[in-house]
Amino acid sequence: MSLRAIGRQLITVLLTALIGGLLGATLVRFAPGFGAQESDLNAQLSAEARQALHEQDARERNVLSYYAHYLGQLAHGDFGYSRSLNRPVVELLRDRVPETLYSIAIGVGGGWLLGLTLALPATWKQSPLYSTTAALITGVFLCIPSAVLALLFLVVGSPGRIAIALIVFPKVFRFSRNLLIKTYALPHVLTAKARGLSGLRILGWHVFPNIAAPMLALAGVTVSLALGAAIPVEVVCDYPGLGQLAWRAALARDVPVLVNLTLVIALVTVAANSFSDLLTPSATRDVL
């Protein structure tokens, strides 16, 4: 992995996040009803306060100048102010990022643990009954919307964020099972088996080095998957994370929050994918 490749990936990450943020701002600007002020109906506000809010709104009307102004402020650590939640955006992000990170960690960690726990015996045993049962279990979770899955966990009194793990796990199971079956059929693995090497040694020394790169590529994809699943899960379970913030900001058309969220989410997703891209051959990326 050369420094040039790392530099190129870093530039890609930054550019994609910046363009993503600009697109977010553009969408909000051209949405119907942009600029309509609830404050106009609030009799408790003075004419000056309403005027000040309209001036603030006028500054946001030109997308490019709004975005340039926003990026300038961002460089100084100022993320703007949420009008719908009446708090600085940086505070909202600071409060909610740990909650979402926790959900994603549970989702990705649990999904991988469950996926690999089912995939390894499916490869070792090669039993049609086991394979069918495992495929059925994964199939069921591919058929249920993440919001409903979270709700089901609430019904049985369990933490709803386990739902994220169950959204991630079918992807991990299917990919790793196919990969493991192909790797266990490679000539050098068959030779190792024929020589009587232990299952654990074959896995650690001969299989794992072959599957490490594609699995790492899958890791990037699962972070993005978990982040997407976190939105309905946080809304349904009332977890105060970024997903719930995105939902509230979207409903309230809160420009600063939406632009920052688009930027943060694009940054996290592209960074996760770029990190795995750096360590993965291009042929592997195409199959994910």
Added chain:
Amino acid sequence: MSAARWAAVALLAAVFLIALAANLFAPAPYAKQFRQDLNHPPTQQYPLGTDELGRDRLSRLLYGMRISLLLAPAAALLSTLLAAIVGGAGAYIGGVWDRLTNVVINLFLSLPWLFLLLTVRALLPLDVPALTSVVITFALLGTLGWAASARIVAATVRDLRNSEFVLQARASGCPSLRLLLRHVLPNVKPILIAQFWISVPLFILTEANLGMLGLGVTEPLPSWGNLLRELENYGALAHRPWLWAPLISLVLVMSLFQFILSGEEYAS
């Protein structure tokens, strides 16, 4: 295709036909209120009971299935067409256009699908007539869901563009349009068909998620998404098990799709 898979196709076709002919099978119109029978348990007259507004649940389920099963394929068709145009054209022309197409595709893929959909849907008017909300929801699914398919189409077209038979046809003086229509498109067609079928269950599931978040099809029109919202009243689920009917029917239809598609996946 195995006998089990043919059976799954037949069952899915039957569900599709029943949903299509909802007005024949449904005991009542989806919006008709039986005000004397609010929250009525299942009886011969109301096989799945009535909701809190006195509407027949079975009728709403059948009409909801019709909306999802008719419009998800329409959205999938739109997204596949967009994937073919954006991904296919960029890769076929090559050079700067190919790189530009790649940037656009990566940009769309850099945001989680549901976040993108949620943001764009919320920016459009929420207080719209029910029929408009159906069009908005499924049009958004179609116009925003093309990126993953476009990436696959672009990779296929790129491979075809550099394949020996295309190079030979080009060297023999075959015009570009003929090359595209006679040599490239027939080879991309199976990929496009596969992407279409993969998108259908994905869009049904996404509409259900959007509906649960209150951003899908609006009342009084039923859809799988807004019917599932009744599950939010989870205190009632234990003594009113018929409330699970929309979820069970959704899982059944999605399982049939998964079963049929997994066969295609293994075959390829």
